[in-house]
Amino acid sequence: MSENNLFNFELVSPEEKLVSEQAFQVSIPGEEGDVGVRAGHMALVMSVRPGVVEVIRSEGGAVEKIFIAGGFADISQTNCTVLAEEAIPLASIKAEPLQIELARLNEELSFAETAEQKTNLSKRITVVMAMLDAVKAA
Structure with a gap:
C-alpha cells in the first residue's frame, strides 16, 4: 500500500485527542447521512449526529469503533478532523x-x-x- 492511500485523521473531544494518525478510511455519522472518507476526498464541512465513527488505519485492517455524541467534521483531500462533543471507544x-x-x-x-x-x-x-x-x- 502506498503512502498516498492514507490521510491524516484526528478525533478530538473536549476531554482529549482520541486519535491523531494516518488512516486508510473513516466512516462518519453525518446529519445528512453517513460519509465515507478516503484520501483525495472533496473538501467538506459537516455537522455530525450521535453515532459511531469507524476508523480503518490500513487497507484491509481492523475497524476501530468510537461513539461520538455529535459535533462537526472538517474534511479535505489530505486531512479529516472530527470535533466531537463527547467521544468514547465503543468497546468500553x-x-x-x-x-x-x-x-x-x-x-x-x-x-x-x-x-x-x-x-x-x-x-x-x-x-x-x-x-x-x-x-x-x-
Whole structure:
C-alpha cells in the first residue's frame, strides 16, 4: 500500500485527542447521512449526529469503533478532523448503566419545568439512546 492511500485523521473531544494518525478510511455519522472518507476526498464541512465513527488505519485492517455524541467534521483531500462533543471507544460502553441513565433522564424530563431543561434533557436522551443502539449493534 502506498503512502498516498492514507490521510491524516484526528478525533478530538473536549476531554482529549482520541486519535491523531494516518488512516486508510473513516466512516462518519453525518446529519445528512453517513460519509465515507478516503484520501483525495472533496473538501467538506459537516455537522455530525450521535453515532459511531469507524476508523480503518490500513487497507484491509481492523475497524476501530468510537461513539461520538455529535459535533462537526472538517474534511479535505489530505486531512479529516472530527470535533466531537463527547467521544468514547465503543468497546468500553456497557448497556446496563445506559439503561439506568435513560430511565433517570426520562423521569427528570417528566418533571422538567423550563423549555431549557426540556431541551437539554431531550438532547441527552437522544445521545444515550444512540449509545444503546450502537452497543446493541456491535
